[in-house]
Amino acid sequence: MEAKIIMEQNLAKIMDRNEFCSFATIEGNRPKQRYMRLYNQGLSIHLVTDRRTHKVEELKENPHVSLLLGYEKGGTEDAVEIEGTCSISDDDELREHFWKPEFEQMFSGPKDPNYVILKVKPVRIECSSSSGEKHEWVE
Template sequence: MEAKIEMEQNIAKIMDHNEFCSFATVEGNRPKQRYMALYNQGLSIHMVTDRKTHKVEELEENPHVSLLLGYEKGGTKDVVEIEGVCSISDNDELRKQIWKPEFEMTFSGPEDPDYVILKIKPVRIEYTSDNGEKHEWIE
């Protein structure tokens, strides 16, 4: 159990140092990827999107997602692959907690009905540390 907690802490530290990730959904039977800003508290993973985007429709049809982060300029040299299940939240408290002034370019404020949070619940995480050592976390 202690090893799993330590691994979760290591994964969270890596996510803390990577602002962006590649976020993949499934459209029909094909993967669809895009870069998105990553917000996390430990292994609680969130992303911000507009309710009117196509990805919301994709997630309503198939909530299984994949994230890839790390090994990019400004990030860490660790690579993290996350498989998870995504839900769409319009929880007011969470929206206020994650709100950033730069969101004002897209949304009128944290109460904007189109401002939603994607909540990713990890089910499997694989990460490769900068020394090449592979680790696997499973829910």
């Protein structure tokens, strides 16, 4: 059990150092990816989006998602693949917590009904270090 906690802490540190991720949903029966800013608190993963986007509709149809992060300039040399399920939240506390002034370009404020938080619940995480070492975390 202690090894799993240490691994979770290491994964959280890697996510902390990667500002962006590739976020994949399923559109029909095909994967669809886009880059998004990553917000995490430990292994709790959040993304900010507009309720009117296609990804919100895709998630209503199929909540299974995949994220890929790492190997980016300014990020880590580790690559992290995350499989999970995603829910759409308009919880006022979460929206206040993640609100940033730069969001004013798209939203009127943290109470804007189109401003939503995507909550990703990981079920499997695979981390590959720059030295080729691989680790797997499973819920």
